[in-house]
Amino acid sequence: MAKSQFVYVTYIRTTPEKLWQALSRPEFTRQFWCETWQDCEWKKGATWKIVVPGGRVADSGEVVEIEPGKKLVLLWQNHLDPEMTAEGFSRLTYELETIGDSVKLTVQHEMDKPDSKLIQGVSTGWPHILSSLKSLLETGHALKETSQWPEGL
Template sequence: MTSTNDRSYVYTTYIRSTAEQVFRALTTPEFTMQYWGGAELTSDWQVGSPLEAVHPDREDFIGKILAVEPPHRLSYTFTGRAEEAAGRPPTVVDFTISPFGDEAVKLQVLHTGFTADEQGEQDIRDVGEGWPAILAALKTLLETDRPLAGPGHYAPRTPARA
């Protein structure tokens, strides 16, 4: 994980899985709700389409799909409804999935576009806590076929259908 002076956050992890499985986990609501704190990431995953993280108990994030290159790259904007209503610019999340030996992949998340103000600093701190928890839960799910039992905001939900 790295926070750089250019208003970016980078996190890299290695997962015993395939690029196809990781990409599917990033884009399938039944998977996301098991590692993204119970949120179902919903979209048709076409460039320009909306993205919404749906959770029954809270508002999560919204965005727009910027790039979809299965199974190696996914990018979208990232903001909250309140931030959008206040005119704050969205940030951008870019996932890159590449081979790492014969049994694993390298997953890198680059989160950019944080504003150079107090809110931007808080946003970087927030993603600095959020991304490691989300990606650890994703790694655990893919490697063990069981969700990571996180507390509170990070708690998984079981899919209604598998």
């Protein structure tokens, strides 16, 4: 079956431990990911969700694989757009690898569906969110554009 896929690689001047915290802890995600936070126990089989300001669940799924500081695989379903919700679950993989004084972060978001609306959507969203994450970890400040939840969503 053909699939849709988005892959993004960035190098961040940080440690795997700090990057892992930034990807998983609410005090970080609220800064670079539009005031959202993830609700999860961070263990294999645990439910996972992204909560937006006001308490709505934007996305949810399950932890498929977890190796703190190295790898996280999530099943991911969007709940904000009916067309994306109807597509079912996608798969998100974070891989962290130390390269000198930096961490190589590879983000792969994929779905076993050609021309996925979800993958098209995350392909425009991930670069901005991940650039903001990089800025936060390297300078202490996230990008202004990703610091608040967009009005009307």
